[in-house]
Amino acid sequence: MKPNRNTEATLVDLLERLLDKGLMLNADLIIHVAGIPLLGVNLRACIAGMETMLRYGIWQDWDEAQRAVAAEELRRKRSAPLQLGEEVLLEMFASHWHEGSVYRSWRPGHLYVTDRRMLLFRKEPPEVLFQCAYDDIKDMVIESGRSMAGKEISYLDLVLNSGEMVRLHPADARAVEEAVQAMRSRC
Numbered sequence: 001m002k003p004n005r006n007t008e009a010t011l012v013d014l015l016e017r018l019l020d021k022g023l024m025l026n027a028d029l030i031i032h033v034a035g036i037p038l039l040g041v042n043l044r045a046c047i048a049g050m051e052t053m054l055r056y057g058i059w060q061d062w063d064e065a066q067r068a069v070a071a072e073e074l075r076r077k078r079s080a081p082l083q084l085g086e087e088v089l090l091e092m093f094a095s096h097w098h099e100g101s102v103y104r105s106w107r108p109g110h111l112y113v114t115d116r117r118m119l120l121f122r123k124e125p126p127e128v129l130f131q132c133a134y135d136d137i138k139d140m141v142i143e144s145g146r147s148m149a150g151k152e153i154s155y156l157d158l159v160l161n162s163g164e165m166v167r168l169h170p171a172d173a174r175a176v177e178e179a180v181q182a183m184r185s186r187c
Helices: 011-021 051-057 060-078 173-186
Strands: 023-033 034-046 088-099 104-114 117-122 127-133 137-146 153-162 165-170
Touching: 011 051, 051 060, 088 127, 088 173, 104 127, 104 165, 104 173, 127 165, 137 173, 153 173, 165 173
Parallel strands: none
Antiparallel strands: 023 034, 088 104, 088 165, 104 117, 117 127, 137 153, 153 165
16 A cells, blocks of 8 residues: 555545554564663554454454354344243244224234243344233134235134233134143143
8 A cells, every 4th residue: 555645635534544444553662771671562453444354354253252142132132031941832923902002003923822821922122912821811712804905814812811802813823722722721
């Protein structure tokens, strides 16, 4: 790289070049007092943007470690919050009809029928949309209907012991009903 002189260069130009090309400093410093070396400093510094550092193989181990930590964190955030030893018996896409104080809508997620409970979990942002233990379910009813596109769909309505009614729209309502019935008969 040949030095050049640009009288119109700004601090932004300097920073852009520094991040793009990088700057390597190697310095050896020895401090003497009365001819006796007392302190030695070996300084090696590399200043550059992360892309430049990685392109030249600097901090590659650090980058791989950070990416692994971030991937594990993302995997942990996106996995259903199962209890210790809880076994998933059935998993499928489903929606939950939510009637809040401000809006009413279907909230999509993944429905898990486990050996302990029924859980609807949304991965992004991570949130449990609905969950209940099997002994909290008083009754289940499958109701058929038509979607806005005219397609035949089925809903799974749960009547809870508290009197609350929960409407779910699983990909396969019959399979969910059978799995929940099997688990309720065990309890």
